[in-house]
Amino acid sequence: MIDTARAHRPPVAKIGDEDLERLLLIRHFELTLLKLFEQGALNGTTHTCLGQEHIPVALSALLREEDFVFSNHRGHGHFLARYADPHGLLAEIMGREGALCGGVGGSQHIYHERFLSTGVQGESLPVAVGVALRLKRTTPGALACAYIGDGTFGEGAVYEALNMAQLWRAPLLVVVENNGIAQSTPTSAQMSGTIAARAEAFGVRHHRIATVDLAHIRDEMGPLVAAVRQTSAPLVAEFVTRRIGPHSKGDDARPEQERLQAELNGWHRAYGEAFPERFARIDARQRELVARVAAEVAARPAVTRGRA
């Protein structure tokens, strides 16, 4: 039994239609993927960002076209918050014509304009430092933004990157989606100390945000992101969040109570209850949109591979 009264509904300020549209586009995209898997229409694997959609949606407003975004295995939200191309992404995941990367990369290996994801945890951070150093030279004011999970702090490459970023003043924004779990292992069982103290050890500025309120996130992050641009100093922005879906599919070993609690504390309920009519209208629209995208992409022929 879930104790609804105990669940904390986070307060949220006003939200524009565009933001709600983006949040719900990602939500329906991810739900559709899980459904397609269940139906056997997809193979391989996927990691949905259910519950964490607000982070890239909030940040996308603070990023510029010339910024470079590095994403990870849980990257659909990172992508869709930046590029409104659910067709291309779904085609990539389904191996259909119009796929972003020819069906080769799939869900977790995407390189599109200034967005790159890869499936080996931690690997992208030193690469992001390299990209940031070039941006600093060629496009002053631009930054490299790298999304990583709390679990990825187990990898040594993260520390090598933080050290070099601070040492060489790389305009690097590390966005940590601290969802309290890595696959099945709670953060407490795999991280000693804190992310803040780890950043501090390298002299890297750290900021922690626990709200799901987009306006609040932007207010807090705006000046910090501007500082990364202006002073070429790296920043670790740690978002406290909760995964409300499985790690990949059907592999959630957490008690249902815990998952439900996370759902009740999330942005979906907060905005749904704060702006019921607008939310319902946009929700229905985005559900239909994604259903249409899924039907269209599924009807496309399999992508063929042009080999050089």
Next chain:
Amino acid sequence: MSRAERISDNLNRALHQVMEDDPSVHVLGEDIVDPYGGAFKITKGLSTRYGSRVRSTPLSEGGIVGVGAGLALAGDKAIVEIMFGDFAGLAFDQLLNFASKSTMMYGRRVEIPLVVRCPTGGGRGYGPTHSQSLQKHFIGIPGLSVFEMSPFHDARELLPHLLSLGEPCLLFEDKVLYTRRTYRGGEVDDLFVFDLVGPPPYTARVRLDDGSPPDCTLIAPGGVAHRALSAMRALLLEDEITCQLLVPARLYPFDPGPLLPLLGGTRHVCVAEESTAGGTWGGEVAHHLHRHLWDSLPRPVSVVCSAPDVVPTALHLERDVLVQDTAIRQAVLEALA
């Protein structure tokens, strides 16, 4: 005969057995404790029974292989699971420059009973960084032995054998095998039988029931065994070419000795592996056979590999890249044409 066990269950029982039999055995890996029991569930039940000897680790492949080596150096035995064998790249330094070297570089033999298990290979649509066959990158390192699980070998014998060697071992386990069943009792299917030859950990020999000498010999590691079997069947039924298939559990160091008597009279030897071509295990096997059988082999050993490419995610593209039964059959037909 009762229904054979799944290879994943065979591996799981083997792990339970070595932990039961030897209290010095420790198991480390990402997400391996219950109730999750590992990404492929091979470690299920271990933490419930053996408590702190089974550890879910941070995402630190280099670190946990180093910790395993340390436990082993100091008198324990360690088994480390790399969630996807691809990430063994992150542990390469620990294996190359510490674990394997340390057995020899201090002027005397130092025992390091460490087994690193690598779920490996494609065919499941996991994409370029979760589908590779990295065996070849670990071939030729003195002090590092490389093994591969097969449907013919019993992990309950294989795992204790590896732990008894006192040196670091890699055990590759093709992920497509996990859901398949083991072959036991010498029976494969309606056409083929098998036996285990040579010293432990054995080479499986699959052949026609009638004992006639085969036209051709296929050699493949465990993960490619089903594709080799399928090629053998087609070659027999459609091309009237008889084959035997040899599946060694030990890939490196490779001892051709026990296989040589089985190769007399064979018109062709074809090695099939899933890695990309170039510096491969198959090349190593071919080299040994050329040296020993130069005078009697009618033609060079052929090596069939996957395409020189990344492993795409989309299943139809993945199929085009990974070595298939059809490629093995084609190589044999071309050689014997």
